[in-house]
Amino acid sequence: xxxxxxxxxxxxxxxxxxxxxxxxxxxxxxxxxxxxxxxxxxxxxxxxxxxxxxxxxxxxxxxxxxxxxxxxxxxxxxxxxxxxxxxxxxxxxxxxxxxxxxxxxxxxxxxxxxxxxxxxxxxxxxxxxxxxxxxxxxxxxxxxxxxxxxxxxxxxxxxxxxxxxxxxxxxxxxxxxxxxxxxxxxxxxxxxxxxxxxxxxxxxxxxxxxxxxxxxxxxxxxxxxxxxxxxxxxxxxxx
Numbered sequence: 613x614x615x616x617x618x619x620x621x622x623x624x625x626x627x628x629x630x631x632x633x634x635x636x637x638x639x640x641x642x643x644x645x646x647x648x649x650x651x652x653x654x655x656x657x658x659x660x661x662x663x664x665x666x667x668x669x670x671x672x673x674x675x676x677x678x679x680x681x682x683x684x685x686x687x688x689x690x691x692x693x694x695x696x697x698x699x700x701x702x703x704x705x706x707x708x709x710x711x712x713x714x715x716x717x718x719x720x721x722x723x724x725x726x727x728x729x730x731x732x733x734x735x736x737x738x739x740x741x742x743x744x745x746x747x748x749x750x751x752x753x754x755x756x757x758x759x760x761x762x763x764x765x766x767x768x769x770x771x772x773x774x775x776x777x778x779x780x781x782x783x784x785x786x787x788x789x790x791x792x793x794x795x796x797x798x799x800x801x802x803x804x805x806x807x808x809x810x811x812x813x814x815x816x817x818x819x820x821x822x823x824x825x826x827x828x829x830x831x832x833x834x835x836x837x838x839x840x841x842x843x844x845x846x847x848x849x850x851x
Contacts, residue, residue, distance in 0.1 A: 628761060631761040632694065636686050639754070639769070640665035642769075643676050646672040653666070656736040662731070664748045664787070665783070665787075667715060672776070673753075673780055675772055677704065680822055681705060681765055686766075710814040713808075720803045724800045724801070730786075744784060751770045754773065764817075771817075775806065781815060
């Protein structure tokens with residue numbers, strides 16, 4: 613199989629369509645799973661009085677909005693139209709990251725200052741474990757397709773999905789520690805780290821920064837910033 617990407621030119625039109633279709637399918641899968649995840653997590657959170665679970669469910673709602681923005685962008689069949697929608701999509705993703713960072717921060721501070729202890733939630737542990745198993749694959753697949761296509765928005769949305777993976781791990785650890793050792797402070801402390809990551813990703817998405825973003829989205833790269841393919845320094849665009 614011959615390579616279809618040449619330095620400086622990007623994928624061929626046929627390859628772009630294949631990648632765009634793949635991204636549409638991955639985004640649809642992400643939206644479907646996150647809708648289910650949101651319903652289960654918020655319900656479990658209310659039953660257990662767990663602000664962490666409710667926050668996780670709201671993160672799923674934010675992830676749906678981010679994925680929906682990418683779905684809107686890639687609903688256009690013409691490559692030129694998709695590129696024209698890139699900046700708006702990045703703005704929506706950026707706002708989603710910032711809203712998530714703000715919510716997680718406020719929720720974590722409230723938990724640390726003692727607004728009530730959550731009860732053990734087996735359902736919460738199950739949904740967190742499932743998300744931890746599923747989300748990395750969806751994120752990696754979309755990030756790979758987005759980088760090859762040169763779509764900063766697809767890459768940014770894959771980071772939103774990856775952040776959901778981190779939140780799943782944090783939630784799972786917090787729920788297990790709370791259920792077994794009574795360490796209710798573990799979840800909000802780790803969640804503050806996630807909030808800091810979300811803030812950085814939101815800022816980068818707003819500025820149009822990405823590992824393999826097209827010049828129109830990020831501006832031309834200098835020699836110190838990246839290579840002719842648009843792969844920024846410090847990024848592995850082969851993944």
